[in-house]
Amino acid sequence: MDEKEMLSAGWRSPSNIALIKYWGKREGQIPANPSLSMTLSQAFTETRIMVSRTPEMSGIMSINGVKAHPFLLKLNLFYQWFLKEVPVFNGLTLQIQTRNSFPHSTGIASSASGFSAFTLCLLDLASKLTQVHLPEEHFFQLASYTSRMGSGSACRSLYSGYTVWGRTTLIDGSSDVFSVDINDRVNRTMEKLQDAILVVSSKPKSVASSLGHSRMNQHPFSGARVDQAHSHLAEALTALKQGDFEHLGSIAENEALTLHALIMTSRGGDILLDPKSLLLMQRIKQARAGGLPVFYTLDAGPNVHLMYPQSASASVRDFIQKELIPCCENNLVIYDHLGMGPQTLKN
Numbered sequence: 001m002d003e004k005e006m007l008s009a010g011w012r013s014p015s016n017i018a019l020i021k022y023w024g025k026r027e028g029q030i031p032a033n034p035s036l037s038m039t040l041s042q043a044f045t046e047t048r049i050m051v052s053r054t055p056e057m058s059g060i061m062s063i064n065g066v067k068a069h070p071f072l073l074k075l076n077l078f079y080q081w082f083l084k085e086v087p088v089f090n091g092l093t094l095q096i097q098t099r100n101s102f103p104h105s106t107g108i109a110s111s112a113s114g115f116s117a118f119t120l121c122l123l124d125l126a127s128k129l130t131q132v133h134l135p136e137e138h139f140f141q142l143a144s145y146t147s148r149m150g151s152g153s154a155c156r157s158l159y160s161g162y163t164v165w166g167r168t169t170l171i172d173g174s175s176d177v178f179s180v181d182i183n184d185r186v187n188r189t190m191e192k193l194q195d196a197i198l199v200v201s202s203k204p205k206s207v208a209s210s211l212g213h214s215r216m217n218q219h220p221f222s223g224a225r226v227d228q229a230h231s232h233l234a235e236a237l238t239a240l241k242q243g244d245f246e247h248l249g250s251i252a253e254n255e256a257l258t259l260h261a262l263i264m265t266s267r268g269g270d271i272l273l274d275p276k277s278l279l280l281m282q283r284i285k286q287a288r289a290g291g292l293p294v295f296y297t298l299d300a301g302p303n304v305h306l307m308y309p310q311s312a313s314a315s316v317r318d319f320i321q322k323e324l325i326p327c328c329e330n331n332l333v334i335y336d337h338l339g340m341g342p343q344t345l346k347n
């Protein structure tokens with residue numbers, strides 16, 4: 001590429017929510033256990049990278065025009081790793097434009113959508129720079145492999161619907177270094193799963209997930225946790241195949257409670273739940289006992305994801321408005337659902 005040229009690539013990539021949680025990892029971003037997630041639709045990141053050659057400069061110059069952007073440090077760490085894998089970017093400068101569809105810092109796994117969108121732009125640019133165009137399946141697998149180095153959960157955002165990351169004997173072709181699409185094993189009734197994200201707090205996470213993962217190395221329950229994740233995965237796969245919403249829900253809730261229990265019982269333990277998260281979890285359980293088809297899950301933060309089938313949308317929205325909204329910060333609920341995966345952006 002010469003000095004007057006500029007190339008650009010833009011991608012929209014969704015966030016995802018784990019039903020079986022990834023918590024704990026080994027060197028090289030190898031997950032301690034397999035995880036299962038659903039790709040979202042309305043919670044996404046859109047990123048565009050402009051690449052050019054500027055004399056005596058190289059690397060990431062700015063994010064949204066800001067040279068000292070708070071994400072630059074994390075992004076640069078990942079980019080330094082990427083440069084060794086894809087050296088064609090050596091000596092080039094990058095300007096990044098990015099935005100999230102969801103309010104900043106609502107803890108809605110912005111690292112998953114952010115790193116997957118960033119990786120897709122980089123690999124798209126790499127194919128423009130080298131004129132090597134991978135078949136679509138390989139391109140997305142490489143994007144999954146690569147984005148995992150920025151944020152583990154990002155590698156699950158590359159596919160639509162349901163995705164598994166981590167080696168398991170239950171799925172041929174599953175891997176610790178990229179995720180796989182498992183939609184051909186899912187009952188059609190599970191294709192319209194809804195997720196209302198109840199935003200309890202939009203404050204940034206008090207504990208970085210990298211610290212949380214590392215605390216699992218010394219955790220007294222780590223062995224039992226890995227065994228549990230494998231058996232939960234087997235149950236969740238059966239529930240997805242049979243269209244058994246109730247069974248999937250009971251596993252997902254147990255996973256959320258396990259995640260927070262592991263966080264609390266780690267050395268230097270933390271409580272990431274808010275009193276309002278607990279209230280929401282109790283109300284959801286009571287509503288289920290009253291016949292409403294709902295379950296919850298949470299990431300490593302206080303916000304609650306309320307899951308339900310599309311057929312129950314009207315009654316669940318009514319329940320949210322009447323009983324759950326008072327626990328949400330500024331009445332914020334993001335209505336989301338199972339999504340289609342990443343999309344390229346037009347120029």
Ligand code: PMV
Pocket residue numbers: 017018020021022023035109111151152153154209210259299300
């Ligand atoms: O991708 P990371 O390193 O931010 O870790 C994500 C961990 C959880 O969100 C708590 C669980 C998961 O599987 O997404």
